[in-house]
Amino acid sequence: MSPEEMKAAAGKAAMAHVREGMRLGIGTGSTAEAFIAHLAEAVGDGLDITGVPTSERTARLCVEMGIRLESLDDVDELDLTVDGADEIDPNLNLIKGAGGALLREKIVAHASKRMIVIADDSKVVDRLGRFPLPIEVNAFGVETTRRAVEAVARDHGATGDIAIRTARKGESIVTDGGHLIVDASFGHISDPQALACALNAIPGVVENGLFLSMASLAIVAGETGVRELTVP
Numbered sequence: 418m419s420p421e422e423m424k425a426a427a428g429k430a431a432m433a434h435v436r437e438g439m440r441l442g443i444g445t446g447s448t449a450e451a452f453i454a455h456l457a458e459a460v461g462d463g464l465d466i467t468g469v470p471t472s473e474r475t476a477r478l479c480v481e482m483g484i485r486l487e488s489l490d491d492v493d494e495l496d497l498t499v500d501g502a503d504e505i506d507p508n509l510n511l512i513k514g515a516g517g518a519l520l521r522e523k524i525v526a527h528a529s530k531r532m533i534v535i536a537d538d539s540k541v542v543d544r545l546g547r548f549p550l551p552i553e554v555n556a557f558g559v560e561t562t563r564r565a566v567e568a569v570a571r572d573h574g575a576t577g578d579i580a581i582r583t584a585r586k587g588e589s590i591v592t593d594g595g596h597l598i599v600d601a602s603f604g605h606i607s608d609p610q611a612l613a614c615a616l617n618a619i620p621g622v623v624e625n626g627l628f629l630s631m632a633s634l635a636i637v638a639g640e641t642g643v644r645e646l647t648v649p
């Protein structure tokens with residue numbers, strides 16, 4: 418299977434958990450978009466759900482594909498969120514945010530009774546940290562915040578770059594919330610919980626990309642098919 422076929426297979430398998438009438442958090446990224454394609458097909462066939470998107474990009478896609486959306490504040494609680502991830506560890510702790518959507522993704526997942534993460538095999542790791550950790554930061558005093566993030570990251574074993582994410586022409590990328598992203602390369606993260614607390618204690622940090630104890634199921638597609646991982 419190609420990576421695209423794996424994403425499509427994981428997205429399709431997630432549909433088995435979607436029920437009539439659900440209020441659904443809808444993730445961001447290429448794997449979430451594979452899920453959105455299957456969801457749109459089911460909606461076209463008469464499935465009645467309400468979606469809450471985790472990014473402007475996902476919102477646009479859903480509207481184009483005929484999926485009814487509401488704002489998070491108009492629904493009390495979501496039944497399920499389906500989203501992708503950059504890394505998944507054996508306890509289903511995640512790194513997210515390569516697409517810059519981590520803040521809305523975390524707000525939506527937190528408002529959901531259940532979160533299912535969908536991915537291809539390459540995202541499954543023994544320990545988090547091979548992928549740089551995205552950290553959403555306020556634009557005001559961004560270099561000061563980056564330095565504070567670097568100090569915390571080094572205290573927690575980071576060995577690589579701690580850098581403000583830039584787009585092609587060297588400009589910082591701006592998130593849907595008007596913030597910037599600092600990417601912190603660790604190698605591995607020995608205590609994700611302590612790191613998450615220390616990062617969020619820095620005033621300029623808006624949120625970090627560690628999603629700890631949020632997902633209860635991972636649907637992972639690989640060469641030999643799709644498997645489900647649960648928290649041991």
Ligand SMILES: O=C[C@H](O)[C@H](O)[C@H](O)COP(=O)(O)O
Pocket residue numbers: 444445446447448449500501502503512513514515516517518519522
């Ligand atoms: O900000 C982006 C999100 O956290 C994505 O869900 C994550 O980066 C995975 O994206 P993809 O499915 O494209 O690898």
